[in-house]
Amino acid sequence: MNTDARYDVAIIGGGLAGLALxxxxxxxxxxxxxxxxxxxxxxxxxxxYISLESWNFLQDLGVPLSDMQLPVINRLMxxxxxxxxxxxxxxxxxxxxxxxxxxxxxxxxAVQEGVTLLENTxxxxxxxxxxxFIIFTNNGETEAIVAAGAYGKRANLDVKWKRHFTQVKPNxxxxxVGVKYHIRFPHPAELIALHNFENGYCGISxxxxxxxxxxxxxxxxxxxxxxxxxxxxxxxxxxKNPWLDKIFSGMECLYKEPLTISRIxxxxxxxxxxxVLMIGDTAGMITPLCGNGMSMALHSSKLAFEEIRSxxxxxxxxxxxxLQYTQQWExxxxxxxxxxxxxxxxFGSPVLSDFLVRSVxxxxxxxxxxxxxxxxxxx
Numbered sequence: 123m124n125t126d127a128r129y130d131v132a133i134i135g136g137g138l139a140g141l142a143l144x145x146x147x148x149x150x151x152x153x154x155x156x157x158x159x160x161x162x163x164x165x166x167x168x169x170x171y172i173s174l175e176s177w178n179f180l181q182d183l184g185v186p187l188s189d190m191q192l193p194v195i196n197r198l199m200x201x202x203x204x205x206x207x208x209x210x211x212x213x214x215x216x217x218x219x220x221x222x223x224x225x226x227x228x229x230x231x232a233v234q235e236g237v238t239l240l241e242n243t244x245x246x247x248x249x250x251x252x253x254x255f256i257i258f259t260n261n262g263e264t265e266a267i268v269a270a271g272a273y274g275k276r277a278n279l280d281v282k283w284k285r286h287f288t289q290v291k292p293n294x295x296x297x298x299v300g301v302k303y304h305i306r307f308p309h310p311a312e313l314i315a316l317h318n319f320e321n322g323y324c325g326i327s328x329x330x331x332x333x334x335x336x337x338x339x340x341x342x343x344x345x346x347x348x349x350x351x352x353x354x355x356x357x358x359x360x361x362k363n364p365w366l367d368k369i370f371s372g373m374e375c376l377y378k379e380p381l382t383i384s385r386i387x388x389x390x391x392x393x394x395x396x397x398v399l400m401i402g403d404t405a406g407m408i409t410p411l412c413g414n415g416m417s418m419a420l421h422s423s424k425l426a427f428e429e430i431r432s433x434x435x436x437x438x439x440x441x442x443x444x445l446q447y448t449q450q451w452e453x454x455x456x457x458x459x460x461x462x463x464x465x466x467x468x469f470g471s472p473v474l475s476d477f478l479v480r481s482v483x484x485x486x487x488x489x490x491x492x493x494x495x496x497x498x499x500x501x
Contacts, residue, residue, distance in 0.1 A: 128254075128264075128265045128267075129155045129264060129266040130266065130434055131153070131154045131266060131269075132155050132257050132264060132268070133156045133270045134157050134245045134257070134271050134273050134279070135272035135277075135404070136162075136225070136241075136272070137166070137274060137403075137419070138221075138416055138419045139402030139420065139422055140158075140401070141156065141225065141231075142228065142420050144235075144237045145231055145232050145235050146424065146427040147430065147431075149235055150431055152430075153238075155240065156237055158239065158240065158243065159242065159244045160242070161241045162226045163226035165377075165381055166302075167381050169325050169327070169335060170218055170327070171195060171216050171325070171413045172216050172217055172218075172417055173214060173498075174216050174217065175417050175421075175499060176501075178500055179421075179424065179501055180420065184231045184234075185224070185228065185231070187217070187219075191330075192218060192329075192330055193311040193312070194312065195218060195311075195314050197209060197212060197310075197312050197314070198210050198212050198493070199314070199315040200316045200318070201316070201318060202318050202363075202472065202476035202478075202479045203318050203472045203476070204476055205363065205364040205365060206476055206479050207365070207479065208483040210486055210490065211490065213490050214497060218330070219329055219330055220329045220330060220335065240259070240261070243259050243261055245257060245259050247282065248279065248398060253440070254267065255269040267434065268430050268433065268434065269399070270399045271401070272401050272404055273404055275385075275386055276288070276385055285391065287387045287389040290387075297343075298341060299344075299345055299382065299383070299384050300338070300384075300410075301381070301382050302338075303376070304334070304336075304376040305334050305374060306334070307326070307334050307369060307372060307374070310328075314326070316411055316469075317365045317366045318471075319470070320359055320470065322338055322341065323411060323469045323470055324360060325337050325410065337410070338360065339410055340359075342384065342385075344359055356370060388407055390459075391404070391405060393451045393452075394444045394448055399426050399429070399430070399443075399447055401422040403415065405422055405451060406459055409465070412458065412462045412496035413496075414497050421454065421501050429443045429447040457495065458495065458497070458498070461492070461496050462496055465492065
């Protein structure tokens with residue numbers, strides 16, 4: 123790596139938020155670099171459902187969604203561990219696409235726009251000094267005027283900076299495990315289903331090529347109780363829900379092994395740390411049951427870009443950029459985050475999830491209202 127290189131914008135992490143931000147910055151004429159520790163294309167633990175609020179934004183970035191024959195999802199099913207269920211129309215709806223496909227497309231678009239994309243590169247430290255960032259990696263170092271953190275749910279930088287959520291003792295919001303499969307299963311294309319089980323819930327929906335994404339969240343305690351064996355946990359805990367038993371009995375797994383991620387936290391995070399603008403899950407992670415994490419990641423990239431553009435154009439100073447981005451993030455996402463945390467308390471409990479299903483089932487408008495509280499408008 124050229125250690126003398128100086129960029130306008132350095133982005134740590136090449137997921138949805140990081141790549142979307144890089145494309146916007148490059149199109150505005152800013153020298154932009156993205157660091158990604160993996161090599162495209164690759165799979166990620168993710169529910170892979172995107173609210174339609176992101177459709178136009180993704181198409182504007184250059185993703186040819188209209189030509190991809192993706193499943194459009196407009197119905198929701200929720201089940202309790204005992205099998206009780208409710209179904210509802212999704213007010214806005216969404217579509218399914220894998221991160222393997224979407225991230226790779228965005229990475230190609232970024233390179234076409236002139237972004238310097240460094241794959242297989244791990245950022246080890248970021249230092250802010252004299253109004254400039256020095257980005258240290260396993261391949262050298264680079265300077266940049268603006269830095270954005272888009273590295274996902276948790277990384278070594280969070281620990282190094284002692285971000286508050288890394289210091290909190292294990293609780294209901296911060297000690298989770300995520301597991302994901304791509305499967306073949308005759309699941310309706312227009313339906314996303316959330317199946318509760320003891321201390322967790324499992325989502326299933328269609329993605330491209332008639333595949334399904336099956337992704338579930340559970341507690342680290344559930345895994346320990348199963349002797350840290352995922353198959354044992356699925357057989358003894360998840361499959362007590364008859365809907366999940368049917369899926370696990372009939373599905374064809376397309377991975378040799380499931381993808382996993384641990385130490386997932388839904389505790390509040392700061393949107394700026396050491397002058398680095400945080401976007402996507404790095405800024406705050408909404409509970410997966412809301413189905414809005416991917417759209418929030420994309421939207422946060424747009425909010426960050428608008429402030430970065432103003433700063434690099436000398437319309438505002440750095441303090442104003444950081445303050446205004448934080449305010450905009452809270453304005454658009456704060457209520458969604460709170461609602462998601464509240465609803466999650468009902469999920470994963472056999473008693474509470476059954477109570478929720480039976481209580482709201484007669485009131486479809488209430489279901490639509492709760493869904494609306496965790497989603498936004500097209501941006």
